[in-house]
Each structure stands twice: as structure tokens, then as C-alpha cells.
Amino acid sequence: MENILLSWYDGLIIVVYLVGLVVIGLLLKKKASQNLDSYLLGGNNMPWYMLGVSNASGMFDISGTTWLVTILFVYGMKSVWLPWLWPVFNQIFLMVYLSAWLRRSGVRTGAEWINFRFGTGRDAQFSHWIIVVFALITCLAYLAYGFIGLGKFVEIFIPWEVIAPYFPVEVSPEFVPHVYGIVFTLFAVFYSILGGMLSVVWADVIQFVIMAVSSIIIAVIAMVTLAHSSMVVPEGWFSPFFGWTLDVDWSGIYAEVNEKIASDGYSLFGIFFSLMLFKGILVSVAGPAPTYDMQKILSTKSPKEAAKMSGFVSVVLFPVRFLMVAGIAVLGILLYPEVKSSMMVGDRLDFEQILPVIIKHPVIPLGVTGILLAGLLAAFMSTFAGTLNAAQAYLVNDIYCRYWRPNASAKQISRANYLSGIVLVLVGIGFGIFALDVNSVMQWIVSGIYGAYVAANILKWHWWRFNGSGFAWGMVAGLVPALIFPLIFDILPLYYFPLILIISIAGCLIGTYMEPATDREVLKSFYKRTRPWGFWKPIQEEVQREDPGFQENRNFKRDMFNVAVGIVWQLMLVAVPIYFVLMDKLYFLASLAVLLVTSYVLKKTWYEKLED
Numbered sequence: 001m002e003n004i005l006l007s008w009y010d011g012l013i014i015v016v017y018l019v020g021l022v023v024i025g026l027l028l029k030k031k032a033s034q035n036l037d038s039y040l041l042g043g044n045n046m047p048w049y050m051l052g053v054s055n056a057s058g059m060f061d062i063s064g065t066t067w068l069v070t071i072l073f074v075y076g077m078k079s080v081w082l083p084w085l086w087p088v089f090n091q092i093f094l095m096v097y098l099s100a101w102l103r104r105s106g107v108r109t110g111a112e113w114i115n116f117r118f119g120t121g122r123d124a125q126f127s128h129w130i131i132v133v134f135a136l137i138t139c140l141a142y143l144a145y146g147f148i149g150l151g152k153f154v155e156i157f158i159p160w161e162v163i164a165p166y167f168p169v170e171v172s173p174e175f176v177p178h179v180y181g182i183v184f185t186l187f188a189v190f191y192s193i194l195g196g197m198l199s200v201v202w203a204d205v206i207q208f209v210i211m212a213v214s215s216i217i218i219a220v221i222a223m224v225t226l227a228h229s230s231m232v233v234p235e236g237w238f239s240p241f242f243g244w245t246l247d248v249d250w251s252g253i254y255a256e257v258n259e260k261i262a263s264d265g266y267s268l269f270g271i272f273f274s275l276m277l278f279k280g281i282l283v284s285v286a287g288p289a290p291t292y293d294m295q296k297i298l299s300t301k302s303p304k305e306a307a308k309m310s311g312f313v314s315v316v317l318f319p320v321r322f323l324m325v326a327g328i329a330v331l332g333i334l335l336y337p338e339v340k341s342s343m344m345v346g347d348r349l350d351f352e353q354i355l356p357v358i359i360k361h362p363v364i365p366l367g368v369t370g371i372l373l374a375g376l377l378a379a380f381m382s383t384f385a386g387t388l389n390a391a392q393a394y395l396v397n398d399i400y401c402r403y404w405r406p407n408a409s410a411k412q413i414s415r416a417n418y419l420s421g422i423v424l425v426l427v428g429i430g431f432g433i434f435a436l437d438v439n440s441v442m443q444w445i446v447s448g449i450y451g452a453y454v455a456a457n458i459l460k461w462h463w464w465r466f467n468g469s470g471f472a473w474g475m476v477a478g479l480v481p482a483l484i485f486p487l488i489f490d491i492l493p494l495y496y497f498p499l500i501l502i503i504s505i506a507g508c509l510i511g512t513y514m515e516p517a518t519d520r521e522v523l524k525s526f527y528k529r530t531r532p533w534g535f536w537k538p539i540q541e542e543v544q545r546e547d548p549g550f551q552e553n554r555n556f557k558r559d560m561f562n563v564a565v566g567i568v569w570q571l572m573l574v575a576v577p578i579y580f581v582l583m584d585k586l587y588f589l590a591s592l593a594v595l596l597v598t599s600y601v602l603k604k605t606w607y608e609k610l611e612d
Contacts, residue, residue: 010370017210017374018187024203046201048305052312054204055296058387059313060211060321062150062380068321069355072329072578074260075248076237077587080574081273082266085494087280090288092566095311096606097559098287099297101461101530103306104612110135110294111398114468117460119522123468123515128398130475134453135394136424137479138289143387143428150380154180157360157373182429184377185384200389201299207378212320214375217368218327219581225363226583229334238584240575244270254336260351265491272494279454279497286457295390303612311607318573326581331358388421388428395420452478455504462534464523470512477507533559562606569598 071079107113111131118124160176171179234248246269250257266272288294300306332339332354339361343353358364359372400416401408408416456474459466481500489496517523520542527539533553540552572595579588 010367010373013367013370014374014377017378020206021187021203024199024206044299044301046299046301048300048309049312050201050205051296051299052309053208053316054201055293055309056313056317056320057204057208057211057378058293058296059317060208062376065321065325065376066352066355068325069328069332070351072325073332073354074257074264074351075246075266076233077240077575077578078236078242078246078248078269080240080571080578081242081276083574084276084280087276087283089280089567089570090284091310091314092563092570093284094288094293094297095307095314096562096566097307097555098461099300099306099310100303100610100612101532102287102294102297103300103303104529104531108298108397109393110288111394114471117518117522117526118468118471119519121468121519123472124518125468126472127468127475130472130479132394132398134475134479135289135291136391138291140391140424140428143384143391143424150177150181150184150377154184157356178429184380185425185429207375208316208320210371210378211324211375214372215320215324215327217371218331218364219323219577220327221363221368222327222330222581223583225334226330226581231330231333233333238582238587242269242273244268256349257351260349275494275497279494282454282458282501285461286454287461289453291387291390295393304610307610314570314573318570319577322574322577323581326578328355328358330581331361331363335361335363388424391424392417392420395424452482452500452504454478454501455508459508461532462536464527464536464539465517466508466512467515467518469515470508470510473511473514474504474508478504558605558609562602565598565601565605569595569602572598 068079068083071082075082102113105113105116107116111128114127114131115124118127155177158180160171160173160179164171167179232253234250234253236247246261246267248261250261261267288297296309297306300309335358339354339357340349342357342360343349343351345353355376359369359376364372396413396416400420401413405412405416452475455478456471459474460471478500481503485496485500486493520539523539524543524546527536528543528547528550531553533556536552544550544552572591575591576588576595579591582588
């Protein structure tokens with residue numbers, strides 16, 4: 001019994017939080033069930049800053065936070081580059097121009113957008129089905145990703161031997177995390193299925209407040225502890241700069257950390273960084289994947305507000321999240337000799353245990369533990385609910401309402417939403433049971449699945465001749481190797497990303513020239529409403545002949561300048577809170593100065609020039 005570290009008021013905080021989620025779902029159930037737009041998009045009537053906080057809350061996931069703590073512990077400030085694996089700077093491309101382009105469509109989902117771009121012909125129907133399948137695979141991967149992190153996390157705080165006598169069936173030790181995952185998943189399922197996007201956004205805002213309080217508390221505890229201790233780390237740990245090799249050597253300090261570095265495969269960091277940047281730019285130019293991020297963009301009131309929302313995500317997410325990440329990592333290094341034995345999983349040292357083990361440590365006062373646990377559970381709930389809502393949108397809007405019940409009543413749509421949510425959760429849990437760990441799923445998502453997405457989704461924005469056949473075959477040509485290569489290659493998925501890309505480009509080109517160009521009227525409608533830059537000359541000329549007052553988009557250079565400045569700006573939003581917790585005055589002031597300068601530049605060259 002002594003292993004349960006939650007006091008009664010810690011437990012009360014968590015119970016109040018979970019009950020609050022249920023109440024939110026019940027209160028918003030009626031409003032969300034008015035029609036499909038109310039359920040999936042909140043009626044396009046929510047403020048951009050609420051959607052921004054909600055989107056940030058969805059990205060503040062427990063599994064990702066576990067990974068960020070681990071890499072900061074191991075690699076120091078050189079870890080600030082590793083989130084580019086996602087890549088996190090895709091939010092900058094969205095902020096600068098892509099969110100506005102996407103929102104101008106006025107559609108409900110990414111699959112519906114395909115018809116806006118390619119029409120309703122046979123090739124467009126093929127593309128529609130491919131994007132629905134891709135969206136569901138991606139969403140299920142994210143559900144599994146969050147599910148694994150939650151189960152591993154909760155098990156540390158509530159040992160199974162205490163629960164086992166009251167549980168109706170015997171559970172093998174390897175499945176204990178999944179039992180915990182299922183229990184807490186049910187709360188996220190309840191409020192997200194009942195209230196749809198409205199419920200997700202309101203719960204996310206409340207959850208983000210809890211996470212912000214948790215992050216500040218952790219940061220303060222870490223800074224107070226650091227002020228009375230000496231933190232021993234490898235040479236160069238405080239510096240974000242690197243050469244062709246990583247040059248982080250824990251020998252003579254905690255030598256076993258070097259084994260973690262070797263197993264991660266990041267040692268040849270120059271090559272790894274080049275591939276990461278190359279892939280990251282391509283993924284970002286391709287636009288948002290059909291997950292909760294896209295749904296939040298489509299839920300905004302206007303293109304201008306969509307751009308503001310995407311920019312606000314970085315402003316609220318990174319400072320708050322990295323206060324927590326830095327605080328846990330600092331405490332992990334300072335307390336490592338004490339907590340090392342608690343990080344053992346069998347005969348293996350699991351560095352993904354740093355976050356829960358530190359929160360379990362007596363350095364975190366009783367009472368505060370409950371707030372921190374509620375905050376981290378909130379992170380899981382937010383990600384899970386947002387992803388579930390996005391997946392439901394594809395099943396209900398793009399399959400049920402399109403092919404089965406085109407004239408479905410509000411009551412029938414509500415039932416379809418509830419049923420699809422339950423099915424998706426069950427399948428997502430199944431994915432989670434068979435997945436290995438957080439890092440393996442993360443690597444597969446960001447370099448495998450997204451590798452399949454890149455080529456077709458860059459061309460759809462920027463090349464007029466690209467048609468539905470090219471999109472469909474490009475996606476298939478990328479998705480098949482993305483699913484197969486992990487079974488063939490025993491390397492990081494990032495290293496075979498170029499091969500997936502080449503195969504996918506070949507599929508795009510072959511598919512495009514197998515069929516005629518998309519109907520001219522569809523192309524003109526898309527071009528006139530979206531106003532993209534790129535290779536649209538023939539369509540531009542036709543539009544201008546019909547509407548001499550139409551002006552093509554000439555903002556390519558300005559957009560690319562703002563993207564470059566924005567990436568530096570976002571990186572400083574990561575560095576500033578970390579250096580603040582580390583109390584490194586020189587690096588903190590330098591990072592803060594760069595942040596202020598880039599903020600001013602973006603105000604003048606991006607914010608003041610936003611338009612619908």
C-alpha cells in the first residue's frame with residue numbers, strides 16, 4: 001500500500017477533473033446534436049483563440065511529453081532540433097499561408113476537400129477513398145500512440161497489486177497498462193462523443209489551464225532544487241549547436257546514457273539533421289494531415305482567423321510545455337542516482353520512465369502530485385478526444401452521410417457519431433495493445449505514414465495538371481511501402497523516407513498522365529477561391545479572361561521569408577523556457593532577444609498583412 005503516493009486530496013483533484021469532463025459532455029450534447037456542422041465543426045462559430053488553445057492542448061500529449069523529457073535529459077539543448085521530426089514547424093507554414101488556403105474551401109473534412117480540388121469524377125472518387133483510409137490509419141496510430149503513453153504512466157502511480165483483488169478477472173503483467181488505458185480512455189470517449197467539437201474545445205481549454213498550472217509548479221520546483229544543487233552534464237550539453245556528430249558523451253557521469261544514444265541512432269547528427277530538415281520542409285509544404293489539426297482549421301470563422309489560430313498554437317503551447325519538460329529533465333538529472341532503479345523495466349533501463357518516476361519522487365509535494373497528474377491526464381484526454389473527433393468526421397461525413405444516408409436526420413447522424421466513436425476507440429485500443437513503445441510508434445507516424453503523404457499533397461496545391469488519379473496512385477505508392485518497410489528495414493524510418501518519397505512521386509506522375517486533366521470548371525473554381533501560388537498559369541489566364549479584375553497570388557517571396565523568420569521564432573519559444581528553468585542567463589537573454597526581434601518582424605510582415 002505504501003507504493004500508492006496519492007493522498008486523498010490528490011485523488012480528489014483527479015476525480016473532480018474526471019467528473020468535470022463528463023459534465024461538459026452532458027451540457028453540450030444538445031447543442032452539438034443540432035446538425036453535422038455543429039457536431040464536427042462547432043458550427044464555425046468559435047473564437048480563433050479558443051480553437052488555438054484547444055489545438056495546443058491536443059498537441060500537449062502525454063506520450064510526446066514523455067519523449068521530449070527523455071531527449072532533453074539525454075541530449076541537452078541539442079534536443080531542441082529533434083521535434084522537427086514531426087515536424088513542429090509545420091505550424092509556421094500553416095500560420096503564414098496554408099491555413100488560409102485550406103479554410104477558403106468551406107468544407108468539413110480533408111476528404112471533402114478532395115472533391116473541391118478534383119471534382120466528382122471516377123479518379124476523384126478513388127482519391128476520396130484513399131484520403132479517408134489514410135486519415136483513419138493516421139488517427140488510429142495517434143490513438144495507439146497516446147494509449148501506450150497513458151498506460152505506462154498510470155501504472156507507476158497505482159500498482160496493480162493493490163487493484164488486482166478488486167478486479168473481476170486476472171490480468172497478465174504485460175497487459176496492466178492497457179487496463180489503465182481503457183479506464184481513462186472511457187472518460188475521453190464519453191465527453192468527446194456526446195459533445196463533438198464543442199465539447200472537445202471547451203474541455204481542451206479547461207485542460208490547458210490545468211496543464212499550464214502544472215508546468216509552472218514543476219518549473220519552480222526544479223529551479224529551487226537546482227539553486228541548491230550542482231547539475232553534472234556532458235560538455236556541450238547546454239549548447240544547441242552541433243557538428244556532423246552529436247558529441248554528447250556521458251562517460252564518467254552516467255555512462256549507461258551512451259547506450260540510449262547508440263540505440264536511438266542519432267549519433268551521425270549532421271546527416272540525421274539534414275534528412276530531418278529535408279523531410280520536414282516537404283511535409284510542411286504538403287499541408288496538414290487529415291487529423292484534429294485540420295479539423296480545428298476548418299472550424300474557424302474565416303481564413304484570416306484560421307491563420308491567427310495556427311500562429312496562436314505555438315504562442316501558447318511551447319512556453320508552457322517546455323517549462324514542464326525542462327523542469328522534469330532537470331530533476332531527472334539531479335535525482336538520477338536515486339531514481340535509476342525505478343526506471344528499470346525487467347533488465348532494461350527505460351528512459352521513458354523519467355517523467356512518471358520524477359512526479360512520484362518526494363521532491364514533488366503531496367497535493368501538488370494530484371494537480372500534476374490531472375494535468376498530464378488532461379494532456380492525454382485532449383489528444384485522444386481531438387483525434388477521435390477527427391476520425392469520426394471521416395466515418396460519418398465521408399462514408400455514412402455520403403454513401404449510405406445522404407438525407408440522414410439529425411437523430412440518425414447523432415447515432416452514427418456515437419457508434420463510429422465506439423468502434424474507433426475499440427480498434428485504437430487494439431492498435432495500442434500490439435504496439436511496442438512510444439518512440440517506435442512516433443517514428444513510424446512521422447517518417448513512415450507522413451512519408452506517404454508528402455508528394456501527392458504538395459502537388460495538389462501547386463500544380464494545375466495534377467489530377468485525382470495522380471493523387472490516389474501517389475498516396476497508394478507511398479502508403480504501401482510505409483506499411484511494409486518497417487518489416488524489412490531495421491533502421492529509423494527517417495532513413496528510408498527518401499525511398500518512400502521517390503516511389504510516391506513516381507506514382508503521382510504515372511497516375512496523373514493515365515487520366516485527363518481535372519475538369520476546367522473545377523480547377524477554375526478551386527484556383528479562384530483558394531488563390532494558391534505555384535504552377536497555375538493556364539488556369540490563371542482563363543480565370544483572368546473571365547474576370548479581368550482577378551489578381552493572382554504574388555506573395556510567394558513574402559510567405560517564404562515569413563516561414564524562415566517564423567521557424568526561428570518558434571525555436572526561440574522552445575529555447576527561452578528551457579534556459580529560464582536552467583537559469584542560464586547568457587543563453588536565456590540571447591534567446592529572448594532573438595524572440596523579440598522575430599516577433600516584431602512577423603507582426604509587420606505577416607500579422608498586419610493578413611486577409612481573407
